[in-house]
Amino acid sequence: xxxxxxxxxxxxxxxxxxxxxxxxxPAPAPRxxxxxxxxxxxxxxxxxxxxxxxxxxxxxxxALGVAPxxxxxxxxxxxxxxxxxxxxxxxxxxxxxxxxxxxxxMHALAVHLRAMSLAHPWIARAATPFSLSxxxxxxxxRAFAALAGHGLDADTTMAIFxxxxxxxxxxxxxDIALQDLRRSRxxxxxxxxxxxxxxxMSYLMGxxxxxxxxxxLRQATRKDDPDWHFETGxxxxxxxxxxxxxx
Amino acid sequence: xxxxxxxxxxxxxxxxxxxxxxxxxPAPAPRxxxxxxxxxxxxxxxxxxxxxxxxxxxxxxxALGVAPxxxxxxxxxxxxxxxxxxxxxxxxxxxxxxxxxxxxxMHALAVHLRAMSLAHPWIARAATPFSLSxxxxxxxxRAFAALAGHGLDADTTMAIFxxxxxxxxxxxxxDIALQDLRRSRxxxxxxxxxxxxxxxMSYLMGxxxxxxxxxxLRQATRKDDPDWHFETGxxxxxxxxxxxxxx
DNA sequence: CACTCGACAAATACGTTGTACACGCGGAGT
DNA sequence: ACTCCGCGTGTACAACGTATTTGTCGAGTG
Numbered sequence: 001x002x003x004x005x006x007x008x009x010x011x012x013x014x015x016x017x018x019x020x021x022x023x024x025x026p027a028p029a030p031r032x033x034x035x036x037x038x039x040x041x042x043x044x045x046x047x048x049x050x051x052x053x054x055x056x057x058x059x060x061x062x063a064l065g066v067a068p069x070x071x072x073x074x075x076x077x078x079x080x081x082x083x084x085x086x087x088x089x090x091x092x093x094x095x096x097x098x099x100x101x102x103x104x105x106m107h108a109l110a111v112h113l114r115a116m117s118l119a120h121p122w123i124a125r126a127a128t129p130f131s132l133s134x135x136x137x138x139x140x141x142r143a144f145a146a147l148a149g150h151g152l153d154a155d156t157t158m159a160i161f162x163x164x165x166x167x168x169x170x171x172x173x174x175d176i177a178l179q180d181l182r183r184s185r186x187x188x189x190x191x192x193x194x195x196x197x198x199x200x201m202s203y204l205m206g207x208x209x210x211x212x213x214x215x216x217l218r219q220a221t222r223k224d225d226p227d228w229h230f231e232t233g234x235x236x237x238x239x240x241x242x243x244x245x246x247x
Numbered sequence: 248x249x250x251x252x253x254x255x256x257x258x259x260x261x262x263x264x265x266x267x268x269x270x271x272x273p274a275p276a277p278r279x280x281x282x283x284x285x286x287x288x289x290x291x292x293x294x295x296x297x298x299x300x301x302x303x304x305x306x307x308x309x310a311l312g313v314a315p316x317x318x319x320x321x322x323x324x325x326x327x328x329x330x331x332x333x334x335x336x337x338x339x340x341x342x343x344x345x346x347x348x349x350x351x352x353m354h355a356l357a358v359h360l361r362a363m364s365l366a367h368p369w370i371a372r373a374a375t376p377f378s379l380s381x382x383x384x385x386x387x388x389r390a391f392a393a394l395a396g397h398g399l400d401a402d403t404t405m406a407i408f409x410x411x412x413x414x415x416x417x418x419x420x421x422d423i424a425l426q427d428l429r430r431s432r433x434x435x436x437x438x439x440x441x442x443x444x445x446x447x448m449s450y451l452m453g454x455x456x457x458x459x460x461x462x463x464l465r466q467a468t469r470k471d472d473p474d475w476h477f478e479t480g481x482x483x484x485x486x487x488x489x490x491x492x493x494x
Numbered sequence: 495c496a497c498t499c500g501a502c503a504a505a506t507a508c509g510t511t512g513t514a515c516a517c518g519c520g521g522a523g524t
Numbered sequence: 525a526c527t528c529c530g531c532g533t534g535t536a537c538a539a540c541g542t543a544t545t546t547g548t549c550g551a552g553t554g
Contacts, residue, residue, distance in 0.1 A: 034503085057541065067504040069542075078541065128424040129417070132447055137457055144459035154466035156479075162421070163414065163480035170376070170417035174409070177375040200379055203268045210384055212391035219401035232403075233410035240487020281532080304512065314533045316513075325512065 034066060036074050040088035043081060044120065051180075052122035055081075086127040089120050090135035098146045102247065103238055105146035109139065110168045110234055117172035121180070124173035129165040139165070150247045160241050167237050175226045190224035267334075267381050281313060283321050287335035290328060291367065298427075299369035302328075333374040336367050337382035345393045349494065350485055352393035356386065357415045357481055364419035368427070371420035376412040386412070397494045407488050414484050422473045437471035 042063045047055050057078065061068045075081045093116055098105045117124050127136070143161040152160070178193075187193045194201075205214050222228050241247070289310045294302050304325065308315045322328045340363055345352045364371050374383070390408040399407070425440075434440045441448075452461050469475050488494070 056539080058539085069505085069544095070503055072542075073502060128421060130421060130424075132444065132451065134451060134454075134456075137451060137460060140463075141457045141460050144463060148459065154463045155469040155475075158463060158467060158470075159476050159479040160483070162418075162476060163483050166417035166421060166480070167410065167414055167484075170413035170420075171409075173417075174375060174377060174413060177377075197379065200267070204379060204381060204384060207381070209381070210388045212395065213384060213388050216387075216391060216401045216405060220405060222402040223405075228402075229406050229409060232406040233413070236407070236410050236487035236491045237414075237484055238487065239491045240483035240485070243490045244483045244486045303510085305510085316515095316534080317532050319513075320531060 034064065034070060034074060036084060037088070038064065039071050039074055039081070040084045043085045044088055047085065047122045048120055052125060055085075057081075082126050083131070083133060086123060086131065087133040087135045089116060089123055090133065090138070092116070093135070093139070095138060095142050098142065102146045102150065103242065106143060106164055106238060107234065109143060109146075110164055113139070113165070113168045114172050114230060117169070117176065121176045124169060124176055129169045130162075150245075152245065152247070156245065160245070163241065164234075164237055167233060171230050171233060175230075178226075281311065281317060281321065283331060284335070285311065286318050286321055286328070287331045290332045291335055294332065294369045295367055299372060302332075304328075329373050330378070330380060333370060333378065334380040334382045336363060336370055337380065337386070339363070340382070340386070342385060342389050345389065349393045349397065350489065353390060353411055353485060354481065356390060356393075357411055360386070360412070360415045361419050361477060364416070364423065368423045371416060371423055376416045377409075397492075399492065399494070403492065407492070410488065411481075411484060414480060418477050418480060422477075425473075 039060070043055050043060050046059060046063055057071060058068045060081075061070055064070070071081065075084060094112055096108065099108065130136075130140075140158075140161050143164070144157055147157050147160060182188070182193055185193075185196055187196050201217075204210065205217070286307070290302050290307050293306060293310060304318060305315045307328075308317055311317070318328065322331060341359055343355065346355065377383075377387075387405075387408050390411070391404055394404050394407060429435070429440055432443055434443050448464075451457065452464070
């Protein structure tokens with residue numbers, strides 16, 4: 001029913017709603033000042049607790065206590081909203097003073113980036129490692145500074161940073177994908193996940209087309225240790241940089 | 248939550264026969280015009296030419312010449328549709344016979360995976376490198392076979408594959424993100440992109456907060472050569488594996 | 495101090511999406 | 525020949541992003 005509760009229906013009878021009528025109307029609209037920061041923080045909070053898909057212009061608006069379209073004064077659309085969210089999170093990245101050697105600095109950078117991704121599991125899906133936002137740019141800036149002074153040319157420096165950044169980004173994204181699968185299926189620990197995946201697995205292994213993979217499943221002992229995998233891969237990447245460029 | 252539709256009572260054996268299991272059971276009947284293969288191919292065709300967002304259940308249905316809901320007989324929802332699309336593309340991956348040494352095999356695998364990602368630019372966004380679909384599983388299977396015989400334990404073997412796969416995936420995803428940005432803004436070559444990005448860039452550089460990055464921009468000469476970056480990073484990763492594990 | 499006006503938020507509306515549900519048809523098994 | 529089951533159709537709905545219109549606050553001006 002297209003009902004309309006607007007009290008201004010027949011105003012020739014009563015020029016304006018009476019004082020009492022006005023009095024218990026919901027709220028005089030506290031005129032909360034909206035800022036990009038507040039918008040970003042609210043959106044990040046929603047994404048952190050309910051996932052990126054829960055970040056809806058309407059949901060964001062109710063979280064901010066404003067009307068659905070209010071945020072459009074500050075962002076041109078949802079894409080910009082997400083850019084804003086990503087930059088906001090990168091703003092919280094700890095960029096400690098560069099260590100003596102490049103490797104320590106790059107390792108620390110990688111660890112911090114990973115921690116950031118895991119704390120905001122939506123960010124890997126929302127961001128490319130190389131967007132041109134102020135706080136994201138601070139990451140290559142730090143890396144370039146750490147790599148300077150080894151006689152590397154600009155392209156090589158970028159290639160090194162790119163390789164590390166991509167590895168960290170992809171590694172976190174992989175961990176998070178599994179985490180999301182778990183959450184969406186309601187599995188808590190690794191064993192429950194294995195049980196949940198068992199039908200699919202036993203079908204696939206039953207085909208006999210994956211003997212090497214099957215052997216891996218039987219012998220592996222660190223399948224549930226993403227940190228070990230992360231560190232091992234990162235060491236590989238850093239070792240590779242060191243030997244490939246002799247630094 | 249007691250959520251189980253079970254429209255027909257023959258599934259008390261197994262709750263869900265898992266897409267893939269259903270897939271290679273004998274062709275149900277020639278009388279139906281719709282098959283998972285046809286659905287997957289049509290969806291992939293749409294995604295290839297118009298992007299992943301253009302893959303809509305309705306759009307897919309019209310491409311197949313059927314009613315909007317028809318595909319739901321074969322996939323339980325859009326998620327399964329995308330799984331099907333990804334597996335279909337992986338099915339076209341050339342897995343040539345393993346070479347003598349692991350490095351050649353892994354390098355070839357990486358190159359083929361990259362070619363596949365660039366040919367279907369939506370796939371990096373749609374897939375994790377480690378989904379459990381039949382054709383995707385063939386990739387680690389091949390890698391494990393290539394790495395066998397070096398005395399590596401199962402966890403290490405997986406770590407190596409994981410590192411390479413993540414690098415390839417992330418590298419392609421990065422290239423594609425830039426490509427998408429170009430296409431969405433209508434920029435054709437690298438120069439046009441630079442012109443389009445100039446305002447943003449000059450603002451950011453004007454803040455003076457990124458001296459090292461600014462220097463990179465001045466000195467770099469291979470900014471538009473993603474293949475060079477890919478190969479350089481891949482060589483790093485493979486070198487790292489070789490030295491880290493002494494193989 | 496009254497008034498105007500521009501900036502901002504509210505309200506409403508539209509087109510599109512994924513998908514639940516009930517229906518009709520047509521060939522295979524009895 | 526009749527039945528039944530699997531397959532495609534049609535209709536419907538809630539939720540989404542966002543364009544457009546409408547109201548209202550508060551600073552600037554005389």
